[in-house]
Amino acid sequence: MAVETIQRDDVYVLNYCAKLLARDDRSPRHNFGQFSDDALTARIAEPWRFPIVDSYSDGVNFEQSYRYNAVTFVYFAQGSALPGAVGVIGTFGNLYDPVPLRRIAETPYYTMTVVVPKGEVHQYKYVVDGEIRLDEVNPQRVILENGQPWSRFFTHLCCIPLTFERWELGILNRLTSHILPFETEDGRNFLERFYNTADRQTKDTQYAHAYRLDQPVGVVNFIDKLLAKEESHRVIDYRTCLELIDRVLRRRNPVTEPSQMPKEMYRQLYEEMAQDRVDGWDYGRYGSPRFFLQLLRRHTFTGAFCHPKYGGNVGAAGWAYLEERYRDANGQTLFQWRRIMERPLGSSMEYHG
Amino acid sequence: MSNDQGRRQFDAVIIGSGAGGAPIAHTLARAGKTVVVLEKGPLLKPQYQDDRRLSDFKRDELFATGPEKRIQLDNVANRGASFYSSHIEPDLNDEPHIYRERDGSDRVTIEGYTAQVVGGGTQLYGGVSLRFTPLDFRLQSFNEGRRDLGKDPKGDVQREARDWPINYEEIEPYYGKAEELVGINGTRANQSKPFSADKYQPPLAPNPISRFVELGMDALGMPRYRTPLAVITQDHPPSGRKASADPKTAFVNRYGDPLGLKSNTWVSLLTPISGLPNFELRANCVVTHLEHSGSRITKVHCRNAAGLSQTVEGKVVIVACSAIESVRLLKLSGQLNGGFERRINPNDLLGKYFLTHCFGGAEAFMPGRYDKSMTLDSDWATDFCASEQYLKANGLWAGAAIYNNTSDQALPISLARTHGSQDLDNIWRAFVDDTSLTGDRLVQFLDGNFGTRLSVSFMANQVPLKTNRIELHPTVKDKWGRPVAYIIKEWHSHDMHLMDTLANQCAEILRRAGAQGEPDYGGVHQAENAFARIANHILGGARFGRDRNDSVLDANCRAWDFDNLYVTDGAFMPTSGGANPTLTIQANAFRVADLLLGSV
Numbered sequence: 001m002a003v004e005t006i007q008r009d010d011v012y013v014l015n016y017c018a019k020l021l022a023r024d025d026r027s028p029r030h031n032f033g034q035f036s037d038d039a040l041t042a043r044i045a046e047p048w049r050f051p052i053v054d055s056y057s058d059g060v061n062f063e064q065s066y067r068y069n070a071v072t073f074v075y076f077a078q079g080s081a082l083p084g085a086v087g088v089i090g091t092f093g094n095l096y097d098p099v100p101l102r103r104i105a106e107t108p109y110y111t112m113t114v115v116v117p118k119g120e121v122h123q124y125k126y127v128v129d130g131e132i133r134l135d136e137v138n139p140q141r142v143i144l145e146n147g148q149p150w151s152r153f154f155t156h157l158c159c160i161p162l163t164f165e166r167w168e169l170g171i172l173n174r175l176t177s178h179i180l181p182f183e184t185e186d187g188r189n190f191l192e193r194f195y196n197t198a199d200r201q202t203k204d205t206q207y208a209h210a211y212r213l214d215q216p217v218g219v220v221n222f223i224d225k226l227l228a229k230e231e232s233h234r235v236i237d238y239r240t241c242l243e244l245i246d247r248v249l250r251r252r253n254p255v256t257e258p259s260q261m262p263k264e265m266y267r268q269l270y271e272e273m274a275q276d277r278v279d280g281w282d283y284g285r286y287g288s289p290r291f292f293l294q295l296l297r298r299h300t301f302t303g304a305f306c307h308p309k310y311g312g313n314v315g316a317a318g319w320a321y322l323e324e325r326y327r328d329a330n331g332q333t334l335f336q337w338r339r340i341m342e343r344p345l346g347s348s349m350e351y352h353g
Numbered sequence: 354m355s356n357d358q359g360r361r362q363f364d365a366v367i368i369g370s371g372a373g374g375a376p377i378a379h380t381l382a383r384a385g386k387t388v389v390v391l392e393k394g395p396l397l398k399p400q401y402q403d404d405r406r407l408s409d410f411k412r413d414e415l416f417a418t419g420p421e422k423r424i425q426l427d428n429v430a431n432r433g434a435s436f437y438s439s440h441i442e443p444d445l446n447d448e449p450h451i452y453r454e455r456d457g458s459d460r461v462t463i464e465g466y467t468a469q470v471v472g473g474g475t476q477l478y479g480g481v482s483l484r485f486t487p488l489d490f491r492l493q494s495f496n497e498g499r500r501d502l503g504k505d506p507k508g509d510v511q512r513e514a515r516d517w518p519i520n521y522e523e524i525e526p527y528y529g530k531a532e533e534l535v536g537i538n539g540t541r542a543n544q545s546k547p548f549s550a551d552k553y554q555p556p557l558a559p560n561p562i563s564r565f566v567e568l569g570m571d572a573l574g575m576p577r578y579r580t581p582l583a584v585i586t587q588d589h590p591p592s593g594r595k596a597s598a599d600p601k602t603a604f605v606n607r608y609g610d611p612l613g614l615k616s617n618t619w620v621s622l623l624t625p626i627s628g629l630p631n632f633e634l635r636a637n638c639v640v641t642h643l644e645h646s647g648s649r650i651t652k653v654h655c656r657n658a659a660g661l662s663q664t665v666e667g668k669v670v671i672v673a674c675s676a677i678e679s680v681r682l683l684k685l686s687g688q689l690n691g692g693f694e695r696r697i698n699p700n701d702l703l704g705k706y707f708l709t710h711c712f713g714g715a716e717a718f719m720p721g722r723y724d725k726s727m728t729l730d731s732d733w734a735t736d737f738c739a740s741e742q743y744l745k746a747n748g749l750w751a752g753a754a755i756y757n758n759t760s761d762q763a764l765p766i767s768l769a770r771t772h773g774s775q776d777l778d779n780i781w782r783a784f785v786d787d788t789s790l791t792g793d794r795l796v797q798f799l800d801g802n803f804g805t806r807l808s809v810s811f812m813a814n815q816v817p818l819k820t821n822r823i824e825l826h827p828t829v830k831d832k833w834g835r836p837v838a839y840i841i842k843e844w845h846s847h848d849m850h851l852m853d854t855l856a857n858q859c860a861e862i863l864r865r866a867g868a869q870g871e872p873d874y875g876g877v878h879q880a881e882n883a884f885a886r887i888a889n890h891i892l893g894g895a896r897f898g899r900d901r902n903d904s905v906l907d908a909n910c911r912a913w914d915f916d917n918l919y920v921t922d923g924a925f926m927p928t929s930g931g932a933n934p935t936l937t938i939q940a941n942a943f944r945v946a947d948l949l950l951g952s953v
Binding site: 014023024058226233270293310322335349351 | 396400421638727
């Protein structure tokens with residue numbers, strides 16, 4: 001597979017390295033519980049930013065470019081002896097043919113930028129003077145079927161589940177739906193219209209993989225990606241609480257799968273969690289169901305109305321809901337998000353995303 | 354690793370690329386002087402400066418308020434608390450600001466940072482670019498002998514108020530220069546400040562919701578003018594920027610502008626000199642301390658993007674990395690060298706008289722619904738509450754600008770995360786706590802709040818107090834092992850009186866404009882973490898003056914006992930002014946730059 005690489009200038013890469021990597025302090029001051037204290041990821045800030053997944057443009061055709069991300073790898077050489085050659089192998093290219101990284105002069109940073117389609121997940125490793133190594137900076141790991149760990153990244157608009165099992169997705173779908181406006185009659189009607197009338201291009205660019213989602217506006221997918229990357233320290237909260245919720249619901253209704261249980265059961269569960277008093281909850285394992293609910297509320301609202309590149313607000317359905325709902329006496333919308341957002345998501349001729 | 358750092362000697366070394374540093378770099382580099390600007394933050398460019406026409410700033414709500422991180426530092430009361438910083442704010446575990454809470458505990462805060470990026474705070478600000486009034490420069494004289502000041506039983510105001518060592522007339526030409534070179538739109542008529550020239554670009558049509566502000570201000574007889582904003586509305590020849598057909602977007606306050614229409618100091622003042630051979634910008638370069646020999650700063654020590662130590666030398670050294678960090682840098686240099694400490698702090702005033710603003714305002718539901726996503730940060734302002742007559746009628750020591758905000762809560766995530774709170778430390782809290790907002794109730798929340806609320810703010814002088822101060826924290830260190838800044842401040846009883854008066858005045862504008870129900874209003878002293886609240890207007894701590902026993906800097910912003918050390922960010926201010934400070938910092942920096950032209 002041919003790999004398209006592009007040049008990013010040194011400053012672009014150093015803009016991340018100076019703030020996040022460079023330091024004297026070696027204490028684990030960035031470990032929120034998800035890392036071991038001796039890991040490099042515990043000592044650096046926002047390790048999830050690596051590799052850097054950013055907008056791509058060829059500088060000419062912005063709509064065509066929208067299908068791709070520019071992914072910038074940064075290898076951070078530890079210790080005083082610097083390697084001679086650093087490359088990267090990965091599923092975005094040829095697994096047996098390392099793409100070379102160049103050293104940024106006078107720094108321990110090696111870098112290379114590759115163009116990768118949106119909506120994808122890839123595994124990669126560095127090849128350092130012939131030795132194959134995981135990326136110590138990026139906390140994302142995946143264990144392949146042969147038991148081998150690889151470093152992982154995913155691009156924007158990714159809809160492939162990375163964090164949750166199917167049963168977890170099912171329960172989360174129900175809980176987030178209870179919070180959002182899309183289970184109201186107006187909300188349901190809106191979504192039906194919205195997704196049925198989206199044109200072919202919108203479907204291709206905005207939710208090419210959305211058939212994998214059986215959830216309104218992709219909020220669960222947003223949370224799945226957020227926990228895989230920016231807020232991986234919250235995986236433990238979700239894992240624990242979804243298991244406890246599953247247990248509570250099965251105890252209340254032993255015959256139906258939790259994801260299929262009636263709305264009323266979720267309403268009642270939600271109310272009990274809000275009161276921090278859930279009948280049957282294992283408080284020894286997780287002290288406050290209300291705390292989890294608060295976390296879920298922040299993630300749910302953010303996922304419904306964030307930029308769609310994060311995997312929620314699929315096709316900008318959340319924004320379109322506000323656009324349609326709020327209109328003046330002449331029928332003109334009072335939320336003109338399209339005019340300020342990049343094409344093809346929006347209609348701005350000036351902003352390129 | 355070798356450490357070939359390039360050129361070491363310059364006419365001027367400028368620490369910080371924001372409002373206090375960039376005007377000096379611009380002036381000196383244009384005059385042919387060799388200049389290096391050292392900036393801790395990254396260089397993020399607008400689209401028009403990029404080959405691929407992409408910017409590192411995005412119209413993305415998660416750029417302004419990022420994912421959750423947690424405070425991990427030992428010995429702070431809010432260890433474990435969540436924070437959600439912007440992509441160009443510092444990481445609070447790497448470089449926290451710590452303030453002392455009412456109960457004596459130490460807490461980490463995100464307040465008080467401007468932004469760490471080339472352009473500094475001017476990248477994220479709303480762009481409100483008001484002049485101070487002539488009265489703001491002579492508050493000591495104005496208050497002498499007054500017996501009508503409210504809630505000042507010990508006469509603190511008269512004891513602590515200071516006249517600036519320069520008056521309005523001296524800085525006025527530099528206001529005009531800043532307005533022209535930075536690129537500001539607004540109107541001059543009805544401002545209570547004398548103008549020798551009108552350099553404003555024309556303002557855009559106001560957001561429709563702002564007509565209520567017109568109604569309210571007119572009903573109260575408040576002369577109003579279009580709020581001066583650092584956003585270009587026409588081509589701007591001094592910086593080579595082109596106007597946009599569609600510049601209005603609520604991605605303005607707390608967002609960098611991908612189009613470069615917001616007149617941050619990178620696009621307005623540094624870009625025009627960036628091609629000169631005698632100018633160098635070093636982004637991602639943090640200054641750790643200054644070294645001196647006798648009365649001269651001989652070396653500026655810094656760490657480059659890879660963390661390697663470097664030094665540069667300048668005939669003059671200008672410290673302008675935002676008041677808290679500038680004071681910290683001087684104190685760190687003093688901590689490393691007793692001789693430096695004796696020269697920079699002979700009278701124990703360095704870090705003292707730290708100031709922010711008395712700020713607050715009112716907010717109400719207005720009839721109808723408006724598209725607040727098509728807006729700049731503010732439309733109308735008035736100087737009504739800055740007149741001597743108003744101050745005497747209300748027993749106030751100093752005046753305020755009042756203006757409306759239009760971009761607040763204009764976007765859906767910001768609407769939710771600021772629900773019940775506009776405070777960066779408490780963001781999201783009310784929305785996540787209000788568990789009743791689900792389904793139909795969430796729809797009702799959106800129906801009630803989306804495009805329906807209007808706020809009016811005041812920005813006023815805070816009484817200077819010696820006990821309000823910046824110190825080095827005794828135990829907490831940054832990622833380079835250096836003590837972090839420790840903020841100790843409180844509100845004076847007169848500040849509270851002033852804020853209560855002005856908040857009610859803002860509410861009255863909304864009442865007269867036909868607000869639905871009684872407005873919410875108040876001053877920041879009522880906030881839950883009132884001691885932390887800074888409005889990101891960080892001022893004082895190295896005030897200038899005519900008396901070396903009463904100030905840190907002389908009237909030219911030079912440290913009294915150093916021949917070549919200047920401080921030109923907001924730290925120089927002896928009083929905080931009745932308006933947002935950025936334009937005054939820029940104007941003063943242009944003034945100091947002209948003085949330096951004769952000496953380097």
